[in-house]
Amino acid sequence: MHRIIPPKISQKIMTGVFWASGLLTIAILLVIIGYVLLKGLPVVNLEFILGDPIDSGRSGGIFPFIMSSIYVTLLAVLVATPLGVGAAIYLSEYAGEGKLVKLIRFGSETLASIPSIVFGLFGLAFFVIYLGFGWSVLSGGLTLALMALPTILSASEVSIESINKSYAEGSLALGATKWQTIYRVVIPAALPGISTGVILGMGRAIAEAAAVLYTVGAALMIPTSLMDAARPLPLHLYILATEGLSMDNAWGTAAVLVLMILIITVVTNTLVDRYRKKMMGR
Amino acid sequence: MPKWDEEFFIEKGLLLTAVSSIIIIALIILFVFKEGIPAIESTGFFSFLFGMDWAPTKGEYGIFPMIIGTLGITVLSLLMAVPLGVFCAIFLAEIAPSAMRKVLNPTIQTLAGIPSVVYGFFGLVLLVPFMRLQFGGTGFSMFTASVILTVMILPIIVSVSEDAFRSIPLEYKEASLALGATHWQTIKNVIFPAAIPGVITSVILGMGRAIGETLAIIMVAGNVVQIPSSIFDPVRALTSNIAIEMGYATGIHYNALFATGIVLIFMIIVLLVIANYLHYKKKVTMGGGYL
Numbered sequence: 301m302h303r304i305i306p307p308k309i310s311q312k313i314m315t316g317v318f319w320a321s322g323l324l325t326i327a328i329l330l331v332i333i334g335y336v337l338l339k340g341l342p343v344v345n346l347e348f349i350l351g352d353p354i355d356s357g358r359s360g361g362i363f364p365f366i367m368s369s370i371y372v373t374l375l376a377v378l379v380a381t382p383l384g385v386g387a388a389i390y391l392s393e394y395a396g397e398g399k400l401v402k403l404i405r406f407g408s409e410t411l412a413s414i415p416s417i418v419f420g421l422f423g424l425a426f427f428v429i430y431l432g433f434g435w436s437v438l439s440g441g442l443t444l445a446l447m448a449l450p451t452i453l454s455a456s457e458v459s460i461e462s463i464n465k466s467y468a469e470g471s472l473a474l475g476a477t478k479w480q481t482i483y484r485v486v487i488p489a490a491l492p493g494i495s496t497g498v499i500l501g502m503g504r505a506i507a508e509a510a511a512v513l514y515t516v517g518a519a520l521m522i523p524t525s526l527m528d529a530a531r532p533l534p535l536h537l538y539i540l541a542t543e544g545l546s547m548d549n550a551w552g553t554a555a556v557l558v559l560m561i562l563i564i565t566v567v568t569n570t571l572v573d574r575y576r577k578k579m580m581g582r
Numbered sequence: 583m584p585k586w587d588e589e590f591f592i593e594k595g596l597l598l599t600a601v602s603s604i605i606i607i608a609l610i611i612l613f614v615f616k617e618g619i620p621a622i623e624s625t626g627f628f629s630f631l632f633g634m635d636w637a638p639t640k641g642e643y644g645i646f647p648m649i650i651g652t653l654g655i656t657v658l659s660l661l662m663a664v665p666l667g668v669f670c671a672i673f674l675a676e677i678a679p680s681a682m683r684k685v686l687n688p689t690i691q692t693l694a695g696i697p698s699v700v701y702g703f704f705g706l707v708l709l710v711p712f713m714r715l716q717f718g719g720t721g722f723s724m725f726t727a728s729v730i731l732t733v734m735i736l737p738i739i740v741s742v743s744e745d746a747f748r749s750i751p752l753e754y755k756e757a758s759l760a761l762g763a764t765h766w767q768t769i770k771n772v773i774f775p776a777a778i779p780g781v782i783t784s785v786i787l788g789m790g791r792a793i794g795e796t797l798a799i800i801m802v803a804g805n806v807v808q809i810p811s812s813i814f815d816p817v818r819a820l821t822s823n824i825a826i827e828m829g830y831a832t833g834i835h836y837n838a839l840f841a842t843g844i845v846l847i848f849m850i851i852v853l854l855v856i857a858n859y860l861h862y863k864k865k866v867t868m869g870g871g872y873l
């Protein structure tokens with residue numbers, strides 16, 4: 301090793317470099333969030349949130365798009381949660397380390413990494429055309445469910461596996477069956493972690509635009525049934541920005557989206573914190 | 583024994599939910615391939631992958647410029663995001679005071695959760711005019727796209743690498759410090775080498791996200807089908823190609839877009855196989871975002 305710079309000096313330099321990269325990362329985020337909120341919040345008021353769009357969204361509000369986002373996200377989470385949590389229970393409580401389990405893990409990893417536009421292609425070919433659901437809340441929500449599934453699965457699996465084994469052993473020793481133990485002991489203990497996973501999956505579904513681009517349509521009205529076309533917020537923002545319809549409304553929509561994500565982050569962090577305190581406290 | 587029956591059915595039911603990811607992946611591959619293969623058959627495998635011309639009106643479907651576009655944007659953004667992200671991860675794991683960490687971690691989580699369209703819009707309104715002023719041209723370029731992507735993949739690289747640095751046994755660090763090494767020497771010679779598999783995993787995950795990003799790139803990359811001669815030229819990514827043209831594609835053109843999807847799936851599976859080969863058991867942290 302050629303030592304060109306004395307260790308004490310290199311230590312000081314590198315500490316500076318580390319601090320700089322940490323601070324730069326915060327700065328980037330603050331600039332982006334700050335700028336979006338600064339430009340968008342003045343547009344956001346009750347009329348904007350609860351109003352109907354006027355002239356394809358050039359002016360007016362975004363209420364139908366908020367409702368669209370809520371519907372597709374709810375549908376996605378309702379479908380993905382039982383599948384994801386069930387799979388997590390199976391993987392952590394029943395399965396050994398066989399070939400099937402490896403295949404399941406690889407499947408879920410692949411699902412987590414496939415580009416969202418490919419989900420969109422699949423949704424178009426399968427839900428919209430093959431199953432005949434058309435451009436609808438149903439097609440869009442199911443496509444998003446596939447994307448939320450791996451997020452919910454992996455977060456639930458981590459949280460179930462982190463449960464102290466003595467809980468389950470205590471229950472089994474009292475004569476409870478395996479399922480009674482899982483249902484009464486393991487799941488309640490893992491619930492905060494599972495809900496965190498569900499909220500994260502929700503965050504992924506709310507933020508997604510590419511996967512719904514060709515599955516949900518681009519309606520301007522509040523969808524009244526599963527088969528109605530809709531337009532979730534990110535898709536609305538994309539249309540406003542690329543077609544140059546209204547920069548003000550685009551900033552407003554972006555601000556609403558950022559606020560939603562901030563709320564989701566705060567809620568998950570509070571959940572995780574509480575969970576940690578509870579585990580430490582007893 | 584009714585109890586035994588109940589247990590049996592529950593176990594099989596759970597198995598069914600567990601197998602659902604495999605079924606879904608199989609369906610995705612089946613349908614994307616079914617729609618995509620006709621285009622590859624009619625164009626020819628090599629002239630599809632390595633063809634230089636994409637002109638659906640003339641029936642030419644060569645995606646090579648877009649493969650270069652995707653790879654170019656991805657590599658450029660990794661060049662910026664990996665050093666910054668890994669340094670930030672070391673900062674979080676080793677140096678930051680705990681109060682600071684409490685601010686930074688949720689910050690990075692939020693960064694991971696912000697919709698890609700918002701990043702794209704931000705890039706379109708602020709970064710594109712800035713690039714136009716600084717470097718000339720239209721401002722829509724491979725470089726602009728990779729700057730936006732850098733911000734988008736930073737959270738993945740930071741959170742997964744931070745996990746890797748944290749999982750290094752404390753004894754390693756203590757031994758090195760006890761021998762009189764400075765903290766930086768310890769990081770450079772002990773902690774970093776031990777964490778390399780995790781760091782590489784974080785890079786692969788970031789790469790996967792960069793390859794898959796669609797709408798944000800459309801908004802800032804210019805979308806011209808060409809092999810760029812400089813990083814300030816507009817390019818089109820594979821993902822963008824699908825999103826831009828699917829709205830009006832019919833016939834073989836429609837199939838060719840699904841075939842573009844096949845290429846994307848293939849790229850992602852190669853990345854996953856490499857990641858698995860590294861045997862790094864990745865931990866999904868709460869809020870770590872995408873995998």
